[in-house]
Amino acid sequence: MTLSQERQEGLWLLWIGISMLLACLWFAIAWKRRNKENNTVLLSVLVLLLGTVCGALGAKLIFILFRINMFSFARLSEWFTLHVENVTYYGGVIGVCFGVFLAAKIARQAPGKVLNAFAPMGAFLAAMARFAEAFLGYAGVGMYLDGEPPFPLAVRFTWDGEWFEYYLAVFIFEGIFSLVACVISLCHGKEEHRFLRTLFYLCLPQVLFESMRTQSIVWLFVRVEQLLCFVFCFGVLVWYALKTRPNRFRNWVPAITGLVVCGLLIAGEFALDGKIDFGEEEIPNQLIYGIYVVLLALLAVMEHIGYRRMLESRQEEKG
Numbered sequence: 001m002t003l004s005q006e007r008q009e010g011l012w013l014l015w016i017g018i019s020m021l022l023a024c025l026w027f028a029i030a031w032k033r034r035n036k037e038n039n040t041v042l043l044s045v046l047v048l049l050l051g052t053v054c055g056a057l058g059a060k061l062i063f064i065l066f067r068i069n070m071f072s073f074a075r076l077s078e079w080f081t082l083h084v085e086n087v088t089y090y091g092g093v094i095g096v097c098f099g100v101f102l103a104a105k106i107a108r109q110a111p112g113k114v115l116n117a118f119a120p121m122g123a124f125l126a127a128m129a130r131f132a133e134a135f136l137g138y139a140g141v142g143m144y145l146d147g148e149p150p151f152p153l154a155v156r157f158t159w160d161g162e163w164f165e166y167y168l169a170v171f172i173f174e175g176i177f178s179l180v181a182c183v184i185s186l187c188h189g190k191e192e193h194r195f196l197r198t199l200f201y202l203c204l205p206q207v208l209f210e211s212m213r214t215q216s217i218v219w220l221f222v223r224v225e226q227l228l229c230f231v232f233c234f235g236v237l238v239w240y241a242l243k244t245r246p247n248r249f250r251n252w253v254p255a256i257t258g259l260v261v262c263g264l265l266i267a268g269e270f271a272l273d274g275k276i277d278f279g280e281e282e283i284p285n286q287l288i289y290g291i292y293v294v295l296l297a298l299l300a301v302m303e304h305i306g307y308r309r310m311l312e313s314r315q316e317e318k319g
Contacts (some may be wrong), residue, residue, distance in 0.1 A: 009084055012135040019128035020055075023121040024048040031117055039107050042259035046103035047118065051096045058095020059087035066217045066224050084136055088217065088223050093126060093202075112195070118196040120185040126202055127178035140171030142212040143285070170212050177205040193307070200236050200303055203229040208292045211269065221273060230265070233299060234258040239307035244313045251309060257275035261295045268292060 022078045027077040028044035030311070063086055097115070100122075104114035129264045133140030145154050145166040152172040181201040188194050210216055210226035217224045237255040268288050 002242075008135045008137065008171025012084060012132050013297065015128060015135065019125055019132070020048065021090055023125040024051070026124070027118050027121045029293040030121075031114075034117070039109070043103060043107040043109060043114070046106055047100050047114075050099035050103045050308070052099070054099030054102065055092045055095040056087075056097065059089070059092035061111075062094060063088040066289045068313070088225070089129060090228060092129065093122075096122065097199075115195040116192075118188075119195045120182050121220065122195075123182035123185050123198055124180055127175045127182065130171050130175035130178055130317055138167070139215055140169070140174070140213065142168035142170040142214055152229075153173075167214075168211055168212065173207065174209045177209075178202060186218065196236060197307065200233055201300070203232045204296055204299060204303075206264065207233070208289065209297060210291065211272065221269070221275075223269075230262065233303075234262065236305055237302060240303075240310045244306075245317060246308045246313075251306075254306035259298060261299055264295055 024044055024047050027047060028040055030044065032040045100118050101111045102114055104111040107114075118312070128165055137157075141155055147166070148156075149166055152169050154166040155169045157167070159165065168278060181198055184201050185194060185198040191197065206229040210223050210229065210302055211306075216226070224234060234255070237258045241252045241255050267276070268291060271283055271288055273279060
């Protein structure tokens with residue numbers, strides 16, 4: 001690693017550290033306002049410490065799990081470093097969530113209540129982690145772009161100080177949509193399943209953006225992190241259906257729609273990889289991604305419908 005790369009990684013870690021601190025301060029203020037208890041400081045400190053430690057461990061352990069097919073004892077030391085090329089964003093997300101869960105347990109608070117309270121801060125932290133990829137070179141970019149598109153649409157890389165290349169700044173869009181999830185979470189502050197729904201709206205746009213990134217973990221032709229995000233979103237739709245009473249076909253419409261969307265997304269990935277022959281005509285990637293946007297928007301509508309039906313069924317049972 002060159003000195004410039006070390007500096008970039010140092011700035012990335014500094015950005016993540018400051019973002020974690022800001023998220024926990026925000027959490028402490030929000031928790032104190034809603035809960036007039038004396039353990040706010042203890043809970044907030046535990047969230048900061050355990051969230052940081054578990055986030056780092058999760059980022060590393062999930063990376064090892066995803067890359068286990070490439071494991072080598074000859075390179076064992078590389079597997080246990082926290083260099084950016086040896087960690088995964090989604091493992092960090094899982095780790096931070098688990099750290100918040102542990103903090104609630106140790107502070108003798110209801111984990112669900114604490115996770116719901118932390119949901120918008122977690123989405124904010126996810127956005128900051130994406131924006132931090134600005135320090136990591138090609139890590140968060142997409143396709144090569146002609147011309148000189150402005151930032152934040154693209155990032156510029158300089159070669160020999162004379163000529164430039166522009167690449168789509170996918171990480172910027174990922175960060176923006178994570179902030180959208182943060183706003184959605186804030187607007188649903190009193191909901192029982194705020195944390196779950198926030199995660200849904202964090203993962204949903206990633207199905208598109210993971211397809212656009214040039215660097216991702218791939219098994220055969222499957223983008224692992226893209227698959228992980230979709231499976232979670234689909235699982236939420238199935239969970240809504242299972243929790244809705246009485247058990248009717250209409251309750252499963254959102255989940256069935258998810259299956260249909262899954263099939264279309266798989267076809268889209270094959271088309272992007274050139275594995276589907278369209279004859280002399282070639283479908284532009286922009287059109288395929290446009291279809292992705294429509295399909296994911298449909299899933300967002302289905303999530304809203306499934307959640308409302310679940311709430312209505314609970315109200316009917318209580319009534």
